[in-house]
Amino acid sequence: MKAVVVTAAVAAVVALGWSMSSRADDPPALSSMPASEVVSTLDRNGNGCVDVEEGRNYASRRFHALDRNHDGSLDAEEAPLQPGEGADARPVTNQGWQDAYHARFDAVDADRSGCLSPQEIEAGRNARNGGK
Ligand SMILES: [Ca+2]
Ligand SMILES: [Ca+2]
Numbered sequence: 001m002k003a004v005v006v007t008a009a010v011a012a013v014v015a016l017g018w019s020m021s022s023r024a025d026d027p028p029a030l031s032s033m034p035a036s037e038v039v040s041t042l043d044r045n046g047n048g049c050v051d052v053e054e055g056r057n058y059a060s061r062r063f064h065a066l067d068r069n070h071d072g073s074l075d076a077e078e079a080p081l082q083p084g085e086g087a088d089a090r091p092v093t094n095q096g097w098q099d100a101y102h103a104r105f106d107a108v109d110a111d112r113s114g115c116l117s118p119q120e121i122e123a124g125r126n127a128r129n130g131g132k
Contacts, residue, residue, distance in 0.1 A: 027061045031082075035121040049115035052105060059101040063094050083128045 030038045042050045042058050066078045074097065076090040085100075092100065108116055108124035116124075 026065045027058055035118040038121055039118045047115065049117045051115050055105055056101060059098060063097045
């Protein structure tokens with residue numbers, strides 16, 4: 001019963017996400033989404049959380065979408081610094097971007113399940129935004 005409800009919700013959010021996206025290839029920015037929507041957007045295998053590969057896939061697509069001048073790196077204009085990132089985090093290459101993604105994933109994956117639940121993402125955000 002719960003699975004059915006979750007699946008329906010995911011389908012609805014994904015459909016909404018696609019229709020709102022101006023370019024289908026442009027992955028949406030996750031920072032403005034509620035954590036539950038982040039998960040439903042990235043959760044391809046439908047297990048209710050964001051696996052390492054699912055997040056990496058997004059991170060890679062996002063990198064290429066942000067790299068507007070296609071020089072293989074993101075400067076602070078293409079990818080504004082996120083909370084917790086120092087000025088030396090830009091410019092960043094795709095490799096550095098992926099490394100940062102993995103570090104963030106590990107930091108957020110509190111139960112070490114290799115999959116990020118909405119609760120973990122929410123907690124990770126609160127921690128990053130200066131929460132105690
Ligand atoms: Ca998943
Ligand atoms: Ca660039």
